Amino acid sequence: MCLAVPGKISAIEGRNGTVDYGGGLTRKAALDLVPDAVVGDYVLVHAGYAITRIDQDEAEETLKLIREMGHPDAGG
Amino acid sequence: MPAAESFRDPELARALVGRIRALAGRLGRPTAFMEVCGTHTVAIARSGLEGLLPEGLRLVSGPGCPVCVTPQGEIERAVAAAALPGVALVTFGDMLRVPARGGSLETARSAGGDVRMAYSPREALEMARAEPGRQFIFVGVGFETTIPAFAATVLEARGSGVGNFSVLPGFRLVPPALAAVLASGPALDGFILPGHVSAILGTEPYEVIPASGRAAVVAGFEPLDLLLGVEMLLAQLAEGRPRVEIAYRRAVRPEGNPQARRLTELVFEPADAVWRGIGTLPASGLAFRSEFRDFDAAARFGLPTPEVPEPDGCRCGEVLTGHVTPRDCPLFGNVCTPEDPVGPCMVSSEGCCAARYRYGPEGASAGRSGR
């Protein structure tokens, strides 16, 4: 029940965002819980509300960390 | 963006599995981690992740399936609400099939009750606006991930003066359930903490876990997220330094989502709640604050919650607190199946018995052969 779906905010009107889930699928999501979100941000949407921003830099950092685990000698 | 696919990369998964094996070897003793969240249970079962883990490293399911822990009495209360004249009962799809004495919400619908499905409480608010002559009651279930959506919807309903929308509160909070698990003293070395509950809560409520000497890592839901979570748990144990860490940093901040918590606290206050299979846990649920009583469907329509005993033979309580696994239950897979569930852990698709049955090695075929 705690599934949340990632998407990109493509437009904002008042408290409503249009979220693009890729593959041509867009839906409205309420932005009440992420008041700082701006167009272009990625968010996780749960029960019709964006619940958190997805931080792209952190995503890259995590992947880099995992990559380095595979190559412990490569400067990790 | 690094799409979700990046977190499914098989080569990186192999690298992580290598690290996990090395760390487990260094520890040199059996370990057990509890994944608290039902969405994790399904992600783990579906990805076949357990097959990749070294022998002696076990994952145990926890109490984090909101549908599973909803007591039968609350289901019966919702069924009673659906029978009220002039009322439409709105629910998340997962609740439809949960059996109760006298039938499920699905049964109520086939009997002519106005039972509707929605993905968001906001959809129900829209329905209420569109049909002002009808009362719309949303069956409010969920953890910290879902609760802020209800709080925001209630605030919106009040702000715009919608008088025909209310909620049957059946919310549950994760930290008190974790405390109950810890107090029951299961043989656990660490916890894989729920990613989306933690996106709201942050990490502070989990400090009791390292205080008990156990490791704790907040994890996401893709295979790499889960493997990284396991790797970090093992590393904490190998270092002998249990603490609360985040393996899901792209979505979870240490401080959580303060705005979501603020809205929740405006509308709700903590209340004791019954967890199916576990019992009453203090301050583990939510009640409407007095200023918002009008939105409490139980109060508005005078709907009591009957006390219903647990079905005979079901070991859900022990399963949900990590003391036994589904296969330890004599009813698993023969008397109790997803088609004809006995206990709550088999009812929801996120219940650990249901997940084991669908995906696990001891599921479907093995279970039927009655081993």
Ligand code: SF4
């Ligand atoms: S298999 Fe069925 S009866 Fe046994 S613990 Fe799980 S839900 Fe309960």
